[in-house]
Amino acid sequence: MSEPILKVKDFSVDFWVDGLWYPAAIKMNFELHPGKVLAIVGESGSGKSTTALGLMDLLASNARRSGQVLIKDVDMINVKSSTLRKFRGKEVAYIFQEPMTALNPVYTIGFQIVETLRNHFDMGPKQARSRAIELITMVEIPSPEQSFDKYPHQLSGGQRQRAMIAQALACDPGLLVADEPTTALDVTIQAEILDLMRSLKDRLNSAILLITHDMGVVADMADEILVMKDGLTVEHGSSDQIFNRPKHPYTTELLAAVPKLGSSRKRVLKVARDAEPVLKMRDVTIVYPKRGRIPAFTAVKDFSLDIFPGEIVGLVGESGSGKTTVGKAAIGLLPIKSGSLEIVGKDISKASQKELFTIRRHTGIVFQDPASSLNPRLPIGESIGEPIFLAKLAQGDELNKKVEDLLEQVELPRSYRNRFPHELSGGQRQRVGIARALALTPDLLIADEPTSALDVSVQARFLDLLLDLQDKLKFACLFISHDLAVVDILAHRIAVMQNGLLVEEGERDQILNSAKDPYTQRLIAAVPVPDPAEQRKRREARLAGKR
Amino acid sequence: MKIRRKSKEQALEELTIESGENAIANKEVEGLTQWQIIRRRFFKHKAAVASLIFLTFIIVFVFSAVDANFGPIKTKGWWKWSPDDLPDLRFGDCPNDTIGCPTISIVPKFLGGAGIGLGEHPFGQDDIGRDYFSLVMKGTQRSIQVMFIIGFFAAIIGTVVGAVAGYYRGIVDNVLMRFTDFIITIPAVIVGSVIGAKFGNLGAIILAVYLGLFAWTGLSRLVRGEFLTLREREFVDAARVAGASTRRIIFKHILPNAVGVIIVSVTLLLSGAILLETALSYLGFGVVPPDVSLGLLINQYQDAFTTRPFLFWYPGFFIVSIALSINFIGDGLRDAFDPRQKRKITKKEKQNARAIARNQA
Numbered sequence: 001m002s003e004p005i006l007k008v009k010d011f012s013v014d015f016w017v018d019g020l021w022y023p024a025a026i027k028m029n030f031e032l033h034p035g036k037v038l039a040i041v042g043e044s045g046s047g048k049s050t051t052a053l054g055l056m057d058l059l060a061s062n063a064r065r066s067g068q069v070l071i072k073d074v075d076m077i078n079v080k081s082s083t084l085r086k087f088r089g090k091e092v093a094y095i096f097q098e099p100m101t102a103l104n105p106v107y108t109i110g111f112q113i114v115e116t117l118r119n120h121f122d123m124g125p126k127q128a129r130s131r132a133i134e135l136i137t138m139v140e141i142p143s144p145e146q147s148f149d150k151y152p153h154q155l156s157g158g159q160r161q162r163a164m165i166a167q168a169l170a171c172d173p174g175l176l177v178a179d180e181p182t183t184a185l186d187v188t189i190q191a192e193i194l195d196l197m198r199s200l201k202d203r204l205n206s207a208i209l210l211i212t213h214d215m216g217v218v219a220d221m222a223d224e225i226l227v228m229k230d231g232l233t234v235e236h237g238s239s240d241q242i243f244n245r246p247k248h249p250y251t252t253e254l255l256a257a258v259p260k261l262g263s264s265r266k267r268v269l270k271v272a273r274d275a276e277p278v279l280k281m282r283d284v285t286i287v288y289p290k291r292g293r294i295p296a297f298t299a300v301k302d303f304s305l306d307i308f309p310g311e312i313v314g315l316v317g318e319s320g321s322g323k324t325t326v327g328k329a330a331i332g333l334l335p336i337k338s339g340s341l342e343i344v345g346k347d348i349s350k351a352s353q354k355e356l357f358t359i360r361r362h363t364g365i366v367f368q369d370p371a372s373s374l375n376p377r378l379p380i381g382e383s384i385g386e387p388i389f390l391a392k393l394a395q396g397d398e399l400n401k402k403v404e405d406l407l408e409q410v411e412l413p414r415s416y417r418n419r420f421p422h423e424l425s426g427g428q429r430q431r432v433g434i435a436r437a438l439a440l441t442p443d444l445l446i447a448d449e450p451t452s453a454l455d456v457s458v459q460a461r462f463l464d465l466l467l468d469l470q471d472k473l474k475f476a477c478l479f480i481s482h483d484l485a486v487v488d489i490l491a492h493r494i495a496v497m498q499n500g501l502l503v504e505e506g507e508r509d510q511i512l513n514s515a516k517d518p519y520t521q522r523l524i525a526a527v528p529v530p531d532p533a534e535q536r537k538r539r540e541a542r543l544a545g546k547r
Numbered sequence: 548m549k550i551r552r553k554s555k556e557q558a559l560e561e562l563t564i565e566s567g568e569n570a571i572a573n574k575e576v577e578g579l580t581q582w583q584i585i586r587r588r589f590f591k592h593k594a595a596v597a598s599l600i601f602l603t604f605i606i607v608f609v610f611s612a613v614d615a616n617f618g619p620i621k622t623k624g625w626w627k628w629s630p631d632d633l634p635d636l637r638f639g640d641c642p643n644d645t646i647g648c649p650t651i652s653i654v655p656k657f658l659g660g661a662g663i664g665l666g667e668h669p670f671g672q673d674d675i676g677r678d679y680f681s682l683v684m685k686g687t688q689r690s691i692q693v694m695f696i697i698g699f700f701a702a703i704i705g706t707v708v709g710a711v712a713g714y715y716r717g718i719v720d721n722v723l724m725r726f727t728d729f730i731i732t733i734p735a736v737i738v739g740s741v742i743g744a745k746f747g748n749l750g751a752i753i754l755a756v757y758l759g760l761f762a763w764t765g766l767s768r769l770v771r772g773e774f775l776t777l778r779e780r781e782f783v784d785a786a787r788v789a790g791a792s793t794r795r796i797i798f799k800h801i802l803p804n805a806v807g808v809i810i811v812s813v814t815l816l817l818s819g820a821i822l823l824e825t826a827l828s829y830l831g832f833g834v835v836p837p838d839v840s841l842g843l844l845i846n847q848y849q850d851a852f853t854t855r856p857f858l859f860w861y862p863g864f865f866i867v868s869i870a871l872s873i874n875f876i877g878d879g880l881r882d883a884f885d886p887r888q889k890r891k892i893t894k895k896e897k898q899n900a901r902a903i904a905r906n907q908a
Contacts, residue, residue, distance in 0.1 A: 333784055357790050365788050373781035377803040383782075387789035436785065 005174045005207050006032040006055075011067035013047070013054045021064065024050040026231045028067070030224075032207045034174065039210040039222035039239075041254070043455040044426075047231040048211045052177050055209075056088050071175065090120045093168035097180040099160035103152040109163040110136070110148030116170040135166040139196060157319070158189035165196065172204055179211045186318040186482065187526040191542065194220050213455060215258045216528020219243060220535045227251050239532050257460040258530045259485035261512065276345060277306040278362075278444045278476040279330055283339035286322070286329050299325040300500045302339070309443065312470065312477040314491030314508075316484055316523065322500040323480045324368075327448045330478060331363050332356050344443055361391055364437030364475075368449040370429035374421040380432045381407075381417030387439045406435040411465060427458035431465065438469065445477045451486060463489055484527050488512060496520045585807075588883035595879020598872035605869065606691060612684040628668075628678035630685045630839060636676035637668070646672070649679070649857050670861045673848065682839055683861045689840040690824055691869070693755040697820035700759025702813045705766030710805075712767070713774025714797055724771065731764045735823060736830070743832030751834045755824070762820060766812050773805040807884030814877035818870040825866055841866050 011028040014021040025047040032038050040048040053059050055069050055076060069076040071091055076084065096102040104112060113132040117123055123131070129148070136144040139162040141155075152160055161181065168176060178197070182190040194217065201208055210221055218225060218239070225242040227235040227250065235248040246252050286300040300322040307313050317323045328334045329341065332348045341348050344362050351359060364387075367373035374383050385403045388394050394402050404414040410431040421429055430450055437445055447466070451459040467490065470477060481487050487494055488508065495505040496517065504517040515521050525542070529535055590596055613624035628634065636646055651669035670679040712723040742757045777783065778801060786800050827833030828842030836843065841862040848858035 328784075331788055333787065360788055360790055363788070365785070367781040367785065369781060373785055375782040375786070375800050375804070378800075383785075386786065386791065390790040390795075433785075436789070439789075 002034055004031040004033050007070040009068040011069055013050050014064045016062040023231050030226055034207050035205045036223045037208040037210055037221050038224045039218045040226045041218055042228035046228040048228050049179055052179050052211050056092055089116055090171045091173055092175045093173040095164055095168050095178040095181045097183050099164045102164055105152050108149050108151055113167045113170055116167055120171050139166040157185055161193055175207050177209045191526045215530035219530050219532045220528055243532055257457040259489055261485045261488055261527055273308045275309050277308050279307040280342040281305045284341055285337045285339055286325050287337045303502050305495055307476045309476050310474045312479055312491045314487030314494045315480045316487055317497035321497040323497050324448055327446045327480050331365050331446055361440050362443045364442040365446040366433045366437045366450045369453055370426050373433055376421050379418050379420055384436045410435045426454055445475050447479045449481055585883045589879050592879035592882055594875045598875035602872040609684050609687045613681045615688055626681055628681045630681045634676055636672055645855050671857050686839040686841045686844050687865045689751050690821055693751055693824045694817050694821040696755035697759040697762050698813055698817040701762035701816055705763030706770050706809055709767035709770025710774055710797055713771035714778055727764050727767055739827040740832035743827050751838055769808050769812050773808045777801045777804050811877055811881045818873040821870055
């Protein structure tokens with residue numbers, strides 16, 4: 001076996017906060033050989049990104065590193081910053097989560113690749129340009145010559161991530177650190193990027209340190225897996241061992257929390273569809289009006305959907321498909337251009353401001369981003385109580401009592417009424433979001449990707465809570481998500497959207513088992529499965545399909 | 548079954564220690580309200596706290612030294628002279644045969660000085676013998692009053708214009724911002740001198756109000772920018788869904804989140820205001836005699852520059868120290884309101900931490 005390129009011994013990172021050192025990663029030990037992929041898995045806050053950034057001293061100034069990190073037998077802890085700079089980019093390259101923020105928006109991608117090249121090699125501009133074009137070709141960005149002169153905003157999300165990979169690969173690094181490389185991407189693009197990373201790794205024989213929380217991605221890529229929790233290594237083993245014979249209960253728990261397609265508990269799916277639908281959309285078209293030089297944009301076209309009382313409908317699609325727009329229109333936050341949209345029998349498109357007020361009492365919405373959906377300057381009790389207060393249903397002590405009841409309903413302590421959003425974790429904030437949405441016991445709940453910002457284990461608990469509440473309160477729900485596996489757990493019916501059009505709609509099992517539309521089929525096929533063997537099979541099928 | 552069942556308290560406890568993405572970074576702010584966090588950050592900024600204490604001291608000192616009016620309430624000063632008194636002009640005991648030199652002494656006797664003490668006229672006397680200390684105190688009172696009045700009006704107008712423009716966008720925004728641009732293009736000194744020439748004789752307070760009507764432009768642009776980003780946040784949508792009126796959304800939901808920007812820029816606006824007042828008064832367009840202000844004092848005695856420079860020093864000292872301490876306070880507030888500002892760890896703190904770690908081990 002070849003010499004490992006990365007050796008980490010007793011590596012710890014601490015952060016200095018308010019007079020004390022807090023450990024973020026404790027005594028990490030691992031090795032990485034060329035051509036291999038080591039995945040570090042864990043929930044947010046477990047210290048996986050800290051470890052990855054700590055290898056090359058990319059941490060904030062209040063961090064302290066100790067132990068040993070050897071890259072090509074050079075210690076990276078007690079090292080001059082000039083040596084460190086030489087290693088960064090040349091020997092160790094990073095791929096970050098969000099390509100839009102990791103690439104500099106005022107320079108073309110070609111310029112940024114050339115910059116990396118000329119920092120490390122004695123290279124003329126012409127030579128660097130041709131090498132950069134070669135790299136852009138390698139990462140399969142269409143028409144490399146033209147793409148060289150494009151700015152990051154002119155590329156799609158997937159292409160941006162490819163450009164970042166090209167930049168990372170510019171100096172043929174021995175070690176590639178990929179920090180959540182596909183989290184910001186849609187599933188179909190995620191599959192392509194993972195394929196690309198795998199083929200490049202094989203071609204260049206570099207090692208990859210993969211940081212992710214997505215078990216499906218891990219199953220697809222990793223040779224070895226390291227599970228982290230609260231800064232500690234919980235389990236370390238081969239991919240096969242971790243997935244099939246996990247030793248530590250936390251690993252088991254983590255694996256169990258991953259939603260799997262088609263394996264959900266079979267809930268009773270009978271919903272009476274003879275009643276009047278709670279939400280009735282007929283040929284709804286939504287247009288974002290022209291603003292300045294930006295032309296008007298049709299986000300949703302001829303969209304029809306019914307939701308009956310007590311029914312959960314999952315709305316699935318990739319980013320930009322218009323699913324959030326539908327959700328916002330359904331609650332009257334966006335005007336519709338044509339068609340009709342009825343909530344509990346009242347047409348929202350023709351409603352006056354006053355009527356809208358009463359219609360909204362029948363609806364509630366849970367937003368995507370728990371960090372931005374609660375007013376940071378208001379205690380959460382006030383946020384939850386606001387709909388009740390404004391509907392003039394209760395005031396003073398009575399209102400406080402109601403708020404506390406709602407908190408209890410979403411399994412939060414009653415005393416949390418006076419806390420502020422920043423004191424809560426993401427999962428807790430999202431529960432507050434539900435409590436607020438349910439404050440007026442609505443007939444219709446719109447949930448706009450409520451779990452996309454949450455860890456898998458937190459997500460599992462959140463989905464359980466939502467199902468329990470739905471069982472109890474029997475509200476109808478439009479659940480918007482990009483994750484088919486999540487929708488599979490919840491929904492009675494599934495609607496699939498692409499580019500503002502409703503592609504397919506039907507019973508859950510019918511969609512998941514026998515989808516008719518090719519787009520739906522592609523979407524289902526691209527969902528990563530937390531099982532290495534299954535992933536390999538699909539990968540081969542995908543590659544065969546390509547050829 | 549008994550073992551598997553967790554008590555409710557246990558389950559709740561687990562919830563509270565749920566680790567989040569910023570669990571470590573949030574250690575510093577655990578269990579504190581937003582205002583407590585801001586206060587703590589502010590008090591860690593040493594220059595700002597020192598400036599705050601210094602400014603408070605100056606204000607209390609100045610307003611208690613000579614007679615002051617707070618609207619209908621009149622207070623008596625503890626200083627023996629008032630600006631209207633006409634004591635005898637001192638001759639002879641001054642260096643270089645000047646008249647009415649300051650009697651304040653800060654060099655102690657054992658260092659060869661006259662000992663620490665105020666004397667009869669600590670800041671000296673003006674041409675006709677008036678006590679310069681009481682004049683400077685009166686002038687500082689005026690300047691501080693003018694400064695706060697300008698700040699108050701500019702803050703209110705700037706916030707409202709910026710909030711309305713940022714919230715409604717579109718045509719409202721366009722009209723208001725073009726109007727703002729129009730105001731900005733007129734140089735402050737010209738506006739000030741026109742206003743001063745027209746309303747200066749109505750008294751310093753009226754003048755300050757009019758100046759406030761022109762000082763809000765920078766603030767309104769900042770507030771507008773803040774509103775433009777905040778109105779896209781999801782909690783604004785959530786409030787709208789909850790049935791909140793536009794007024795409630797602006798004042799209850801968005802404005803408290805923009806208050807950081809407002810406080811910081813109003814503070815910095817204040818130091819600009821005191822400088823504007825002194826500049827205008829110096830040019831003769833601001834406060835007019837018999838009233839006094841710091842700028843006016845400098846203007847009146849500019850001929851004395853070569854022979855009796857102390858007539859410059861004292862008003863100058865108050866102008867500079869007030870403007871400087873307000874700027875430091877603004878700096879501290881900006882740091883306190885900006886969560887991205889991370890304090891640097893000093894060497895000493897690192898050593899302390901190491902010592903603690905050693906003791907624990």
